[in-house]
Amino acid sequence: MCMRKTTTGLLALLTLAWATSLQAADPQAGKARSALCAACHGADGNSVNPVWPKLAGQHPRYLEKQLRDFRSGKRKNSNMSPMAAPLSDEDIANLAAWFSLQKRSPGAADPALVEQGARIYRGGIPERGVPACTGCHSPTGAGNPEAGYPALSGQHAEYTRIQLEAFRKEERSNDPAGIMRTIASTLKDREIRALASYVSGLH
Ligand code: HEC
Numbered sequence: 001m002c003m004r005k006t007t008t009g010l011l012a013l014l015t016l017a018w019a020t021s022l023q024a025a026d027p028q029a030g031k032a033r034s035a036l037c038a039a040c041h042g043a044d045g046n047s048v049n050p051v052w053p054k055l056a057g058q059h060p061r062y063l064e065k066q067l068r069d070f071r072s073g074k075r076k077n078s079n080m081s082p083m084a085a086p087l088s089d090e091d092i093a094n095l096a097a098w099f100s101l102q103k104r105s106p107g108a109a110d111p112a113l114v115e116q117g118a119r120i121y122r123g124g125i126p127e128r129g130v131p132a133c134t135g136c137h138s139p140t141g142a143g144n145p146e147a148g149y150p151a152l153s154g155q156h157a158e159y160t161r162i163q164l165e166a167f168r169k170e171e172r173s174n175d176p177a178g179i180m181r182t183i184a185s186t187l188k189d190r191e192i193r194a195l196a197s198y199v200s201g202l203h
């Protein structure tokens with residue numbers, strides 16, 4: 001009896017803590033703040049222009065980190081940096097919550113690149129020390145929400161290619177411990193195109 005009471009009390013407390021942590025981010029406030037973002041990223045986070053990333057369905061932790069990095073200058077882009085500059089921490093949490101809850105539209109891989117893309121994505125390039133992408137981005141390209149590893153599936157191949165090239169040139173350098181810069185450093189142009197096309201068709 002007493003044990004049951006304690007368990008019920010504990011559950012109520014946990015539920016309260018969970019509800020409070022959810023309240024920290026307000027997706028509806030994020031939606032209200034997202035009018036400007038929609039011009040490039042789409043009202044539901046599915047952009048039309050392939051150099052503007054889809055944000056729909058991306059993990060909130062990853063989205064928040066990118067927005068903070070654009071705001072601080074750790075990640076730079078002439079379109080995006082001025083957009084992040086005026087955002088408060090609360091705006092960032094709300095916007096990330098809003099876009100993460102939207103459904104990502106599917107992409108499609110170029111059949112001519114699938115075989116090479118799949119081989120590297122699943123097996124890496126052992127002779128050059130390139131690890132399989134699956135270990136962090138998951139076999140389906142869903143990423144890892146807790147670790148903050150981004151989802152790649154369905155993303156525009158053009159955007160993914162630009163990011164892998166930017167990591168390779170170290171123009172994008174906000175990856176923790178240089179993990180993506182190291183991985184991209186030995187990738188050849190065609191390998192990058194194959195990977196970018198392959199993950200766009202993953203689901
Ligand atoms: C003028 C077009 C434009 C507008 C408006 C814009 N963005 Fe972006 N955004 C971009 C571009 C371009 C990139 C990719 C930058 C790069 O290549 O590094 C980007 C990247 C991002 C990323 C990183 C995505 C990823 O997968 O790493 C996030 C998050 C983001 N934008 C959120 C927002 C939010 C939130 C707003 C509104 C406050 C916004 N953007 C407004 C063009 C725009």
Ligand code: HEC
Pocket residue numbers: 053065120121130131132133134135136137148149150152160163164174175176179180183195
């Ligand atoms: C050890 C873990 C790890 C492995 C293995 C890994 N990644 Fe990543 N990747 C990350 C992390 C972490 C980030 C986010 C960096 C940040 O916070 O800005 C990332 C970001 C990316 C991005 C940018 C996504 C966006 O929306 O801008 C792309 C593209 C990407 N990885 C592709 C790959 C590919 C292709 C491979 C395999 C060749 C790979 N990654 C292997 C950890 C990994």
